[in-house]
Amino acid sequence: METMKGKNVLITGGLGFIGSNLAHECVKLGGKVTIFDCLDPRSGGNRYNIKDIAESIQLSYHSILDFDQVSQVVPEKDIIFSCASSTSHSFSMREPWIDSDVNSKGVINLLEAVRRFNPKAKFVHLGTSTQLGKLSYQPADEKHPEFPTDIYSANKSVSEKYTLIYSKAFNIHSTAIRLSNVFGPRASVHSPEFTFNNYFIGLALQGKNITVYGEGKQIRNVLYVDDAVSAIVMAAQSEKSIGEVFFAVGDEHFSVAEIAEATAKHIGKGKVVYVNWPTGKKAIDIGDAILSNKKIKKLLGWTQGVKLKSGFAKTKTYYENCLEEYLR
């Protein structure tokens, strides 16, 4: 990846799983990083995530819902990564107003601050594969229609559209990367509210049962976080990404049961058990989700570098010394 030497980089949600891994990479590439995060207690944010780079970054503890504060950090940034989000599908069904505020209005605040105060910045938004809902053809590409089955995914779809509207209507250099079940260091592994595979990893690391709903036959994509970060950085650095949406997903797909069994095997602890679907979960499950990464490979030259087994090994090594930081 190209250097970020001399570049001012803003990462909203930089205390979270993806944002903090991205912050580490941007610091490594020489970027001057500002993290803007309100450490929402319902999210996967964690101060421990930035302990190794705390001296090298600026930290602004504010919400993206506060337009005045957003307007203060947006000017003079070369790259703005929009990672702040309310990230629980289940929470969005219980508290749709909060989800809508953060995942929709919060992104408008960022885009509007970019339009008014820094229209030359590159703006990279993170979306989710679940925006598509149940797939009508597979592998699904970026042209697949979107019929999300939960409020979080619907609001992510809306904020992605805002991102593209600002590109077309106002010439903002924006792009969106859609992710799917990213796993690895610095994830919130203690709660089933977030990505299921990180929760499986947390259970395995504690030697607990890994609970799979039903038979776990649904097909999913999983991606090691370093590969997600490389896709996000490449999108920021390429002119070809402007006004475009990309799936940053792995080459291989696995059933949920296979992912659970692989977790227990490679983490070396935990036992997979199959339980009935809890009320409410089945209704928002999207079934099989086979996704295509052809576009990001062709346009940006991105490739997946870390396969499942080595991703588990790296993840295990990370949590070996700090698991307790992620269990509270």
Ligand SMILES: NC(=O)c1ccc[n+]([C@@H]2O[C@H](COP(=O)([O-])OP(=O)(O)OC[C@H]3O[C@@H](n4cnc5c(N)ncnc54)[C@H](O)[C@@H]3O)[C@@H](O)[C@H]2O)c1
């Ligand atoms: N993790 C995945 O597998 C995955 C999959 C698809 C999409 N995504 C997207 O990637 C992005 C990052 O996800 P993550 O897994 O790192 O989530 P995370 O929950 O770990 O991090 C989200 C961060 O946003 C912050 N935040 C929440 N509300 C905020 C607000 N109002 N103002 C400022 N900060 C706020 C939180 O404090 C937290 O640090 C999100 O946009 C998410 O939708 C992630």
